[in-house]
Amino acid sequence: AQTVTQSQPEMSVQEAETVTLSCTYDTSESDYYLFWYKQPPSRQMILVIRQEAYKQQNATENRFSVNFQKAAKSFSLKISDSQLGDAAMYFCAYRISGNFGNEKLTFGTGTRLTIIP
Amino acid sequence: DTGVSQDPRHKITKRGQNVTFRCDPISEHNRLYWYRQTLGQGPEFLTYFQNEAQLEKSRLLSDRFSAERPKGSFSTLEIQRTEQGDSAMYLCASSWGRSGNEQFFGPGTRLTVL
Numbered sequence: 001a002q003t004v005t006q007s008q009p010e011m012s013v014q015e016a017e018t019v020t021l022s023c024t025y026d027t028s029e030s031d032y033y034l035f036w037y038k039q040p041p042s043r044q045m046i047l048v049i050r051q052e053a054y055k056q057q058n059a060t061e062n063r064f065s066v067n068f069q070k071a072a073k074s075f076s077l078k079i080s081d082s083q084l085g086d087a088a089m090y091f092c093a094y095r096i097s098g099n100f101g102n103e104k105l106t107f108g109t110g111t112r113l114t115i116i117p
Numbered sequence: 118d119t120g121v122s123q124d125p126r127h128k129i130t131k132r133g134q135n136v137t138f139r140c141d142p143i144s145e146h147n148r149l150y151w152y153r154q155t156l157g158q159g160p161e162f163l164t165y166f167q168n169e170a171q172l173e174k175s176r177l178l179s180d181r182f183s184a185e186r187p188k189g190s191f192s193t194l195e196i197q198r199t200e201q202g203d204s205a206m207y208l209c210a211s212s213w214g215r216s217g218n219e220q221f222f223g224p225g226t227r228l229t230v231l
Contacts, residue, residue: 108159
């Protein structure tokens with residue numbers, strides 16, 4: 001079974017600084033997707049960034065980038081120039097690739113990110 | 118607002134009662150998912166629909182739980198004979214097109230079983 005582990009329950013960072021959230025996963029599959037989702041307090045979950053396992057290039061979305069290490073099964077999220085609006089729970093998630101079936105996302109337990117003004 | 122909507126947002130019920138939640142996905146999204154999130158945990162997959170067909174169910178979905186998506190649009194999740202352990206946030210998500218496309222989440226229904 002696939003598992004996703006986030007070993008940092010809480011992180012904090014000064015506004016405008018950079019922070020890295022860690023995620024490791026376990027799978028025997030070779031083709032899969034990895035995601036980082038953000039869940040602000042009392043608001044719905046939104047996708048931050050997505051990585052396809054067959055792509056060696058790390059995904060980047062504006063201030064958000066990932067460090068994808070397939071052999072190590074590691075998928076960390078780097079947030080640059082942290083802003084107050086980045087404060088939220090961040091969930092790492094995994095899903096196997098392929099159509100029609102195996103659609104479920106497997107989530108980690110989350111990291112609560114606090115931004116210090 | 119064209120996002121995923123869920124109703125009700127909050128539900129308080131007594132143990133043993135039945136409850137039903139509704140999810141309206143983004144228009145034309147053919148895939149719909151239900152997840153459950155307990156305090157301090159990440160969401161856990163419950164079930165998934167492609168149009169009106171329920172294609173995958175988690176072992177978490179006991180026989181007290183039933184989900185439907187009768188016309189391939191909105192979906193309902195019913196819990197019969199609720200237990201205190203059913204207290205959680207129930208999240209709905211939808212996506213379209215090919216596998217791997219983003220799942221858009223709704224605001225969730227928070228269930229409290231007394």
